[in-house]
Amino acid sequence: METRPITDLIRDANQLYNEQNFSRALLLYKQALDILFQMSKAQRPPEKDKTMILISQILEKAEYCKAAKNSLEEQKVPLRRAVTTNNRGQIVSPVRNSVHVNQNLSPNPELANLERAIEGEIVDRSLSVKWDDIAGLERAKEMLREAIILPSQFPHIFTGLRAPPKGIMLFGPPGTGKTMLAKAVASQCQATFLSVSSATLTSKNFGDAEKLVRALFSVARRLQPSVIFIDEVDSILGSRSDSQHEASRRLETEFLVQMDGVSSNSDDRVIVIAATNRPQEIDEAVRRRLAKRVYIDLPDNETRKAMVVKLMENLSKKLSPKDIDTIVKHTNFYSGSDMTALCKEAAMGPVRNLKPDKLSKGEIPPISLKHFKEALKVIRPSVSKATLEFYAKWNEEFGVV
Numbered sequence: 001m002e003t004r005p006i007t008d009l010i011r012d013a014n015q016l017y018n019e020q021n022f023s024r025a026l027l028l029y030k031q032a033l034d035i036l037f038q039m040s041k042a043q044r045p046p047e048k049d050k051t052m053i054l055i056s057q058i059l060e061k062a063e064y065c066k067a068a069k070n071s072l073e074e075q076k077v078p079l080r081r082a083v084t085t086n087n088r089g090q091i092v093s094p095v096r097n098s099v100h101v102n103q104n105l106s107p108n109p110e111l112a113n114l115e116r117a118i119e120g121e122i123v124d125r126s127l128s129v130k131w132d133d134i135a136g137l138e139r140a141k142e143m144l145r146e147a148i149i150l151p152s153q154f155p156h157i158f159t160g161l162r163a164p165p166k167g168i169m170l171f172g173p174p175g176t177g178k179t180m181l182a183k184a185v186a187s188q189c190q191a192t193f194l195s196v197s198s199a200t201l202t203s204k205n206f207g208d209a210e211k212l213v214r215a216l217f218s219v220a221r222r223l224q225p226s227v228i229f230i231d232e233v234d235s236i237l238g239s240r241s242d243s244q245h246e247a248s249r250r251l252e253t254e255f256l257v258q259m260d261g262v263s264s265n266s267d268d269r270v271i272v273i274a275a276t277n278r279p280q281e282i283d284e285a286v287r288r289r290l291a292k293r294v295y296i297d298l299p300d301n302e303t304r305k306a307m308v309v310k311l312m313e314n315l316s317k318k319l320s321p322k323d324i325d326t327i328v329k330h331t332n333f334y335s336g337s338d339m340t341a342l343c344k345e346a347a348m349g350p351v352r353n354l355k356p357d358k359l360s361k362g363e364i365p366p367i368s369l370k371h372f373k374e375a376l377k378v379i380r381p382s383v384s385k386a387t388l389e390f391y392a393k394w395n396e397e398f399g400v401v
Contacts, residue, residue: 017065026066029058040052114215117212118194130184131188144181147292166259166260167259167291168271168273168290169233169279170275175338176298179231192226197231197232201236209247209254210254228273232275234279234281237274256286274286280394293398298334299334307336308324312343342379351364
């Protein structure tokens with residue numbers, strides 16, 4: 001076999017790969033892998049680590065070529081119908097007798113695979129979360145209706161200066177309903193809803209993270225009107241610094257460019273909703289793009305009362321309005337998740353110490369105020385006063401006051 005320099009082999013293989021000549025590309029990739037494995041045996045870190053990363057990248061492309069080649073020979077179908085990917089854009093297995101092929105995917109095979117992986121993050125609109133299922137948070141609900149629901153229903157009105165914001169940030173203590181609001185938006189709006197996290201937009205392969213971000217916005221623009229929901233956004237788009245890893249910096253830069261950069265279009269109906277418990281860690285450029293920053297505070301007295309009534313409506317007939325007021329009085333600084341945990345703990349009160357014969361018959365006493373008093377000794381507030389003071393101060397400076 002003719003011996004060729006490894007750089008020439010990889011360059012020629014990549015060129016054939018881009019030209020979709022997968023049979024010849026696969027042969028060159030195999031030759032390159034043989035040489036790289038031999039090289040790695042004689043190397044030491046950090047040279048060996050670089051070689052192993054290159055081997056991993058070439059292996060994925062070789063598997064890609066093999067799957068596409070086999071499927072093309074057996075099924076005579078286009079590449080986009082020939083392979084399927086997991087949530088990292090990696091080849092899993094050939095797809096046969098594909099029912100649905102999106103002809104609007106990128107002509108670039110690699111980017112098309114990433115777009116198909118992103119499409120797996122689209123949330124089903126049949127979710128049964130309604131606005132009324134969320135107690136309180138009226139201001140946040142109204143802002144989301146104004147930014148998402150109404151523009152999707154009356155697009156001819158919400159144009160120009162009335163165009164909805166490109167980004168909304170929901171911030172506040174954990175357990176206050178930020179993710180639940182996003183679920184309600186997915187259920188109620190007539191837009192494509194994509195829910196992504198750091199796992200969606202990261203990859204072991206260098207350079208794939210920014211490609212995933214590009215694919216995310218490509219899918220969102222193709223299926224617009226669209227909503228991109230990013231939970232715990234601080235883990236992806238934190239403040240940039242000299243100590244930041246280059247892959248994270250590239251991902252964040254690509255996100256900023258796609259959201260509101262030279263390549264973006266002002267007419268695109270793509271809205272980004274970000275949720276975070278640590279707004280102070282968001283990069284300034286990201287904060288600027290998330291123009292509306294809504295503080296999701298702890299539930300007030302009326303909201304906590306509504307939550308107790310809602311959670312207890314099918315379990316307790318012994319709680320009087322006065323008992324509920326007493327529960328509300330003793331649950332200051334409780335978040336929405338704290339209230340749910342409290343009601344669950346109280347619901348276990350009547351079950352404890354019951355004999356098996358009564359449990360088998362379903363003879364369970366109703367939940368009373370006594371059970372809530374016992375539950376209050378177990379379930380304590382999860383948010384400190386100092387944390388609430390910080391959120392209030394940050395809201396005064398950057399939020400929607």
